[in-house]
Amino acid sequence: MARAGRVVAATLDLVEERAAPGVTLAELDGIAEEFIGSHGGVPTFKGYRGYPGSICASPNAMVVHGIPGPYALAPGDLLSIDVGVTLDGYVADSAITFTIGEPSPQAADLISACYEGLEAAIVQCHAGNRLGDVSHAVQTAVEARGFGVVRSLVGHGVGRNMHEDPQIPNYGPPGKRELLEEGMVLAVEPMTTAGRHMVRMGDDGWAIYSQDGSVAAHFEFTIAVTADGPRILTPWHESKARVVAA
Numbered sequence: 001m002a003r004a005g006r007v008v009a010a011t012l013d014l015v016e017e018r019a020a021p022g023v024t025l026a027e028l029d030g031i032a033e034e035f036i037g038s039h040g041g042v043p044t045f046k047g048y049r050g051y052p053g054s055i056c057a058s059p060n061a062m063v064v065h066g067i068p069g070p071y072a073l074a075p076g077d078l079l080s081i082d083v084g085v086t087l088d089g090y091v092a093d094s095a096i097t098f099t100i101g102e103p104s105p106q107a108a109d110l111i112s113a114c115y116e117g118l119e120a121a122i123v124q125c126h127a128g129n130r131l132g133d134v135s136h137a138v139q140t141a142v143e144a145r146g147f148g149v150v151r152s153l154v155g156h157g158v159g160r161n162m163h164e165d166p167q168i169p170n171y172g173p174p175g176k177r178e179l180l181e182e183g184m185v186l187a188v189e190p191m192t193t194a195g196r197h198m199v200r201m202g203d204d205g206w207a208i209y210s211q212d213g214s215v216a217a218h219f220e221f222t223i224a225v226t227a228d229g230p231r232i233l234t235p236w237h238e239s240k241a242r243v244v245a246a
Helices: 002-018 025-038 105-123 131-144
Strands: 055-059 062-064 078-087 090-099 155-157 164-168 185-188 191-193 199-201 208-210 216-218 221-226 229-232
Touching: 002 025, 002 078, 002 090, 002 221, 025 055, 025 078, 062 078, 062 191, 062 216, 078 105, 078 216, 090 105, 090 216, 090 221, 105 131, 105 185, 105 191, 105 216, 105 221, 105 229, 131 164, 131 185, 164 185
Parallel strands: none
Antiparallel strands: 055 062, 055 078, 062 208, 078 090, 155 164, 155 185, 185 221, 191 216, 199 208, 221 229
8 A cells, every 4th residue: 555655746746847827727737647547547536436637626615526627727716636546456645735825825825724624633543542532633624724624524444445444534523433443544634625524516416615615625545554663654744845924
């Protein structure tokens, strides 16, 4: 899974590097698919329940599951990219959010808060903790910054399949739900909005938007629970220095 995760991380870095004003989301999808294939992987998302893209590309008020199409990026756009790779029968899954050019103060703050929620969750991914500790950590960090935590979408276990048990909400009380054990692998993915937490389905049956039209952010790591603590298997944070506004 770590091998698949390294391909995921490199794909995310490449897509962010190529994202620029005038570039379409379909072009980014093609770049990602070619790169994944050149490293021996298969885009996990493509064909899943009929999904047509190799990545999910979700701009602005779109939270997740955006089908890459003709939309051309513009300065100031906020873009979430989600990538899954299957390699040698194992899956890794990860997402980042960034802006095209300089972010607005609100976008910078939202991106920072969402990533802070993920960092807080990682700290809780230790054997002996409860899944509720992970969920509560996300909610506490994000809501402390004044942003909404999407409640109708969840993270998940991951392994030979993209979506495995357990489901991982981004809110809830600590000390509840499943016990975390060594060997578990979790796709933890805070999804946040600059407004309220409610979302709506788009007309294509895939894209999910903030209900109030506020911009959204999404970060995700595939994390293994090991004897030495949490191990991030999709380490884009190590391969590229990222600027996240305080």
